[in-house]
Amino acid sequence: MNSPNLQIEHDGAVATLWLNRPEVHNAFDEHLIAALTHALRALEADAAVRVIVLAGRGRSFCAGGDLDWMRRMAGFSHDENLRDAGALATMLATLASCAKPTIARVHGAALAGGTGLVATCDIALATPNASFGTTEVRLGLIPATISPYVIRAIGARAAQRYFLTGERFDAAQAQQLGLIHEVCEPEALDTRVGEVSEALLAGAPRAQSACKHLVQHVAAQPISTALIHDTTARIAAARNSDEAHEGVAAFFAKRLPDWSA
Template sequence: MFETLEIERDGGIATVWMNRPDVHNAFNAQLIADITAACQQLDADETVRVVVLAGRGKSFSAGADLNWMKAAGEASFEANVADARKLAGMLRTLSEMATPTIARVQGAALGGGMGLASACDICVASEKAIFATSEVKFGIIPSAISPYVIRAIGERQSYRYFQTAERISAARAGDLGLAHEVVAPEALDDKVAEIVAALMQGGPKSQAAAKDLIRAVANKPVSDAVVEDTSQRIAQLRSTPEAKEGLSAFLDKRAAAWVPQA
């Protein structure tokens, strides 16, 4: 049980609902702690195949709770650093989950909310969704979310949006690469379900290895070390029980053992 979250389970799918709709699912210390703990618990559960992050109410997440931010601004530097580390740790925990993650963005995803959407592996947005790195309007910077937003939209676009704090429409988010899919509001859950179904076809351990592969290879030159690392990774996976089952299933023209039965 979490004070600020509701978790729904449907077979191997866990939907984590941020449940502070009265404040547009804004971050405070409790929500940060709850998301961190929920991600850790779900990632340790081998029966969980996909995690969907969603927000109750009109907004996905409007970023940091302004009252919490104001209190942080009045605290000591050491207390500020401690708070910042918790937020950064939460985003990293979400980003580095072995389990595939999907952000279901139905409305506003501002500041830290855009960070959450960027930290998930996949982002599915309603046409009504709005994104922004709005921090400079409050005299601060999108520091904790920056590794994930820059990864999602690129360095060049970040120079613009980190400084202007412009609102980014769902269509523009799709153009930038932040949102993988942009659909009508009534089609949002069907699109999420479609991607979940595709994820359920893949081997869980190979999906986790694929995520780790991206982190190891992205933004690196094709050096001898990278070539050797990728060779080692595939060689190690080929001999695993999951790889043997996947190949046998394909040759036998049957579903692999990890695919849910219809």
């Protein structure tokens, strides 16, 4: 299953997918995208694999799209670009929908599509030197295919800022935003990945798969007419409550409210 662009290591029930294009900071091209998609599907179907770790060889996790690949895309027709973008979207969806727990092992640059990979994994651990950013606007592009996963990870408000500015941010900010779960020193990264993997192996696999579906279902409730009506009714009821009457009265009286009333 190994390819020049992607290496797979097995350690018991844990499989690590190593992005292996260190000379270009593990940037995507169509070959790496295809290899990742194939490998993820094969590992999901392998009953001996319980946990999948995504990692990068060399100095970076993944620096986004390969510049030569993007240069070639500029000459594609609309239909060719649809097919090409569709392959990237399929790879991300395959990672997101994987029934098995996934961990991003992040160091160095994790930019554009690399940030998308981090957001798509269930758990993300990073070193302090990791850097993130949805830098697509700096190239006249938009982070479209990664947007569902990045917005889910950091929220619409933060995504609006970083999508528009293309700013890079460090591991501490990524943790504050919710993109990564832990920051650990480089010498401790593999130990922590191993410890989290062990914690995952202690869980029931079907229950973990059900948990993944549960989170996705609950978090995916849309802003709909029904939701707008519901929230309108809630604030109207709150405004008419005894507590609201007391709170407003106390504010204008410049006193502390008495919530026991």
